[in-house]
Amino acid sequence: MKTADFDYHLPEEFIAQTPLERRDASRLLILRRDSEILEHAHFRDLGGFLRPNDILVLNQTRVIPARLFGRKIPTGGRVELLLLRRQEAQVWETLAGGKGLVPGKKVQIEDGPQAEIMADLGGPRRLVRFDEPLSSQLESIGHVPLPPYIHTHLDEPERYQTVYAQEPGSAAAPTAGLHFTPGLIQNLKHQGIRFATVTLHVGLDTFAPVNEDDPREHEIHTEWCQLSSDVAEAIKAARHAGGRLIAVGTTSVRTLESAARLAESGDIIASFDGPTDLFILPGYEFKAVDAMITNFHLPRSTLIMLVSAFAGRERVLDTYEAAKEQGYRFYSFGDAMLIV
Numbered sequence: 569m570k571t572a573d574f575d576y577h578l579p580e581e582f583i584a585q586t587p588l589e590r591r592d593a594s595r596l597l598i599l600r601r602d603s604e605i606l607e608h609a610h611f612r613d614l615g616g617f618l619r620p621n622d623i624l625v626l627n628q629t630r631v632i633p634a635r636l637f638g639r640k641i642p643t644g645g646r647v648e649l650l651l652l653r654r655q656e657a658q659v660w661e662t663l664a665g666g667k668g669l670v671p672g673k674k675v676q677i678e679d680g681p682q683a684e685i686m687a688d689l690g691g692p693r694r695l696v697r698f699d700e701p702l703s704s705q706l707e708s709i710g711h712v713p714l715p716p717y718i719h720t721h722l723d724e725p726e727r728y729q730t731v732y733a734q735e736p737g738s739a740a741a742p743t744a745g746l747h748f749t750p751g752l753i754q755n756l757k758h759q760g761i762r763f764a765t766v767t768l769h770v771g772l773d774t775f776a777p778v779n780e781d782d783p784r785e786h787e788i789h790t791e792w793c794q795l796s797s798d799v800a801e802a803i804k805a806a807r808h809a810g811g812r813l814i815a816v817g818t819t820s821v822r823t824l825e826s827a828a829r830l831a832e833s834g835d836i837i838a839s840f841d842g843p844t845d846l847f848i849l850p851g852y853e854f855k856a857v858d859a860m861i862t863n864f865h866l867p868r869s870t871l872i873m874l875v876s877a878f879a880g881r882e883r884v885l886d887t888y889e890a891a892k893e894q895g896y897r898f899y900s901f902g903d904a905m906l907i908v
């Protein structure tokens with residue numbers, strides 16, 4: 569297995585720079601693993617491909633305004649910090665942009681507190697201590713951390729949140745969920761579709777490319793996730809009623825499969841609360857997930873590797889080429905796939 573096996577060419581014009589006016593107006597490509605025929609629909613038509621008692625599992629994490637700008641003390645050199653994970657009230661793991669950010673260097677955050685670089689964690693990662701907690705200030709001093717391939721200003725930051733986002737903590741949105749609207753969710757419930765929520769706070773690996781020739785040598789960093797006992801019971805009940813377990817997004821996939829590893833014999837899933845380092849590559853045997861909703865992912869990324877593990881690498885790459893021929897929009901604000 570080589571990282572290059574997950575490469576494909578994507579002209580820049582296919583990268584969606586802005587969300588559609590209506591979330592559920594995005595297109596939906598249906599890939600059936602037991603058929604060579606692709607189907608094309610819109611996300612608002614999702615219910616036509618689901619069955620009563622199917623259970624959709626949503627990641628309810630909420631993106632925090634995690635991008636901070638500042639100036640080095642005393643030189644005034646510009647610094648950018650992307651908050652990834654809080655370790656203590658005033659200590660955060662970050663991605664740091666700027667020269668000379670060595671331990672001991674101090675930074676003045678724009679309209680905010682001072683910060684000090686505590687440790688070099690390798691590459692652009694830095695452990696940073698702020699001189700006061702950030703929680704009450706983030707909404708006023710932080711900025712929405714859009715992915716680096718989005719170059720258009722987002723007038724409504726709430727469009728980079730799912731409509732069901734509840735638990736603050738992510739450095740990026742679980743983008744497969746951006747297509748849902750309250751009305752669509754209600755319609756699906758009326759159709760007999762079940763819903764459950766988990767939490768996975770998206771962190772470093774959304775921003776970390778796979779640079780190793782062999783992806784199995786890539787170090788995937790842990791992300792915190794939670795699946796409650798109530799959700800575990802709801803999933804078991806849906807399966808017992810003949811429903812399929814459908815993960816909305818790769819973050820839900822990782823949470824579900826992390827929880828499935830703890831299930832007792834005969835059970836599909838168990839409750840889970842803690843860090844996960846689950847890295848899903850082709851050859852992985854899925855223990856819980858029956859289907860998934862996902863966007864179109866970057867080449868050579870851990871996310872396209874996960875989708876390839878579920879649907880087959882060649883099939884996924886062929887489907888991506890078909891999506892380009894049909895004019896689908898790619899990445900965070902792009903269109904979606906349903907893989908069943």
